[in-house]
Amino acid sequence: MDDAALAQLAALRRSIDNIDAALIHLLAERFTRTQAVGRLKAASGMPPSDPERERQQIARLRALAIDAQLDPAFAEKWFNFVVAEVIHHHEQIATTGTVQTADSA
Numbered sequence: 001m002d003d004a005a006l007a008q009l010a011a012l013r014r015s016i017d018n019i020d021a022a023l024i025h026l027l028a029e030r031f032t033r034t035q036a037v038g039r040l041k042a043a044s045g046m047p048p049s050d051p052e053r054e055r056q057q058i059a060r061l062r063a064l065a066i067d068a069q070l071d072p073a074f075a076e077k078w079f080n081f082v083v084a085e086v087i088h089h090h091e092q093i094a095t096t097g098t099v100q101t102a103d104s105a
């Protein structure tokens with residue numbers, strides 16, 4: 001084993017762990033906001049999803065990804081994955097008034 005390589009790997013992994021922690025916090029904040037949107041929509045009779053808004057967000061995120069040298073197809077896939085969960089929350093809020101998570105179920 002090369003000690004220098006192992007030390008470099010450990011340093012890179014510490015940074016990766018910090019980035020993963022930041023992503024979890026950012027996602028938690030995003031879901032807090034989207035659940036507030038879900039309650040607002042349910043209270044005022046708006047539908048859970050807004051395809052036009054999503055189209056605008058995808059176009060913006062793809063451009064940001066290209067600028068940041070991230071694969072725009074990956075950025076769009078990530079966004080669609082997150083929005084599917086948001087819509088699911090909105091539907092739950094509209095029908096039950098709350099969001100069921102795996103831990104709370």
Ligand SMILES: C=C(O[C@@H]1C=C(C(=O)O)C=C[C@H]1O)C(=O)O
Nearest residue numbers: 034037048049050053054083086
């Ligand atoms: C949060 C909203 O609801 C949905 C979720 C979105 C999102 O997570 O960014 C965007 C559009 C909607 O389909 C919204 O309408 O703003």
